[in-house]
Amino acid sequence: MDTKRFLFVSADAALITDLAWQVHKEGHDVKYYIESENDTEIGDGFVPKTDDWRASVEWADVVVFDDIWVGDEVGTGELAQELRAQGTAVVGGTPATDRLEEDRGYAMEVLEDHGVNTVEHHVFHDFDEAIQHVRENPVPYVIKPLGEVQNVKRLLYVGNEDDGSDVVDVLQAYKKAWGHRMKGFQLQRKVDGVEVAICGFFDGESFVDAVNFNFEHKKLFPGNIGPSTGEMGTSMFWAGHNKLFAETLGKVEGWLADEGYVGSIDINCIVNETGIYPLEFTPRFGYPTIALQEESFESGTGQFFYDLAHGNDPELTVHNGYQIGVRIVLPPFPFDDEKTYDENSRNAAIVFQTDSRDGIHLEDAKNVDGQWRSAGSNGMPLVVTGKGETMQQAREQAYGRIDDIVMPNMYYRDDIGERWIDGDGDRLQAWGYLGPQT
Template sequence: MDSKNFLFCSLDEPLLGDLAWQVHREGHGVNYYVESDTEGDVADGFVPKTDDWRAELDWADVIIFDDIWVDGELGTGEIAEELRADGHAVVGGTPATDRLEDDRGYAMEVLEDHGVETLPHREFTDFESGIDHVRENPGPYVVKPLGEVQNVKRLLYVGRERDGGDVIDVLRAYQKSWGERMKGFQLQRRVEGVEVAVCGFFDGNQFVEPVNVNFEHKKLFPGNIGPSTGEMGTSMFWTQRNRLFEETLGRLEGWLADEGYVGSIDVNCIVDDRGVYPLEFTPRFGYPTIVLQEEGMESPTGEFFAALARGENPDLSVHRGYQVAVRVCVPPFPFDDEKTFDENSRNAAVVFENPEETAGVHIEDTKNVEGQWRVAGTSGIVLVVTGKGQTVREAQSQAYRRVENVVIPNCYYRDDIGDRWVEADGDKLQAWGYLGGA
């Protein structure tokens, strides 16, 4: 493919740096716009940047958005839809697909309208009503904040007690500390099973094959304990359409085509021997999922996204095996503490014991200052390190060998990404028949 011009747009927090860097290294023209003032140095030195993304629209052959938020408010889907109507090739959502993530009740309605079974759930706009509901219907619940505050991942709470007493305590605590910012929350009945996500790229008309199955590791510490984070790592494999896909995303293919959606869409589920129960959508790139998808793509990344944005059902060749991604973080992640970040992490050097061995290392909140990689932004999410192999253990081993080559003061990461598949989840999903054909 001839060189194309790509405009990457982060209208809230910067999440697209590594994808922009990959496309830039493939020889395409790249401009990256970052709206955030506090995160504005992310990807500096890795890719060219612009201060005015709208001024680059006529230059760009492909426009890519990273999230559904515009400066803390819902909105990239509306922008992407308008740009497509003006004839631009855009990777991005629509107002309705943005709403899938922002409004969990709406998301469940869409699934139910297309024949997908969902768990009992209810949305609340005030805490007292939610507390009364738990008292009147005792049981274990998952508390899921609604709106922009849902990005504070540690607020998601998975109840443990059969009478829901711990959920009531958590709601009381949130009422005191988050009452002004949390516009609402969903209470969803908790079930036991395997947590698994299925993800596909949609070209405006249909899903591109293969799709991928991934396993998120959201807790901060190994063993899946500690506060919830956006994600500490992911394991993944690519597959043709299977039962898991067809019973979830596959049923929405016509709806997504009617919307004209273009991009990655993921649905996280709980699965047991009785059925598949969707939990939440990610109607955008997942992080660090997109980095792991990049690593597994054997087709050129820029060529793939250019064809996707034009609705051309791109031919996608991928690694046949397993992939593992490990996030490498620094204080205060997953919390917000400017003083801690300033004292421990700001501008910290990212060093490689063997500078010639940087394969599989992907940037997140990182910048390049005259050849020296440094911590950028304020979040403390510095790198994603990936590995792949014919088995999960091979992919895991390669990823952690690469992590050992990284030296950052005070850095930390989970050392068990991928264990879930090997220890139980893989056997269960195979035995229940979800990974075979529909």
């Protein structure tokens, strides 16, 4: 395709560096804006930057927003909507689609209004009322904070006790420690099964044919142990509009078209032999999901997002197999401790023992005179990916690439993709969710 101009906007933290880098490597003109002062060096040496994104809107053929947040407030959907009204092609949401992530109760209402089965859920703004509810209805629950504190991933709690007693204990602790900030939260009845996210790309009118099915690994340690991190790695594959898609995203296609949504939208679910139970929306790119999706694109990334934003019937050719991505992190991730970060991780050198950079994707990294280094203050410099005809082959490629990286104090999970091999894939097949396209 002809060279196009892409403006990438991180109105809060820098998240979309890798996508901007990929489009830049394909020969397109790129400008990248980062609002967060702590993150402004991320991507230096990899991607051209701008310090005034609004001044570059007329220059751009496509504007790409990476998240729903503008600082501490939800708001990129409103910005995207304003730009579309001016005739600008945008990859981004709307105020209503932003709300799908920020207000979990609203998200469940949208699903129910469109005939999607949902798990029992209740929104509370008072801890004592929630505690009373659990005591009167003793089953395991999941605590999901609402609003700004939902980004503090360690506050999400999955109950284990059949009588809900551990959830009561955690709610009492949260009331003391977080009551001043946690203005609301959702209690969701815990459902056992396979956790799978269904991700589609929407062009303002309909979903593209290729649908991504991904499996998140949120805990810090192998075996799904330790604090929640947001994400330590992802395994995935691509398919068509099968039953998992038809019963979830497929049912809200008309609503998204009415909104004029453009971009990636993901719905995380628990599925078992009795049904599909949506848990939450991600109406934006997922991280590190987008880096792994890029790795599996076999058609041009820039071309795809240009066509998506312009509603040009975008075509997407993807790897026919399995993919995994592993997040490489540094101390004190997933916690915030400036002293520890300064002593162990700031500006850490990233050394490669081979000339190949295949499967290496950027998060919090910069390039200084040819030397890759960690950047920012979050301790997430890289995502390393692999792919293959089987999940095991994808694992072997990804971890083989990690073996060629030297970075002091780095750590990562070594079990990404194992759940699929150990039975999740067989269960989804046995329950009839991976059959032919509908």
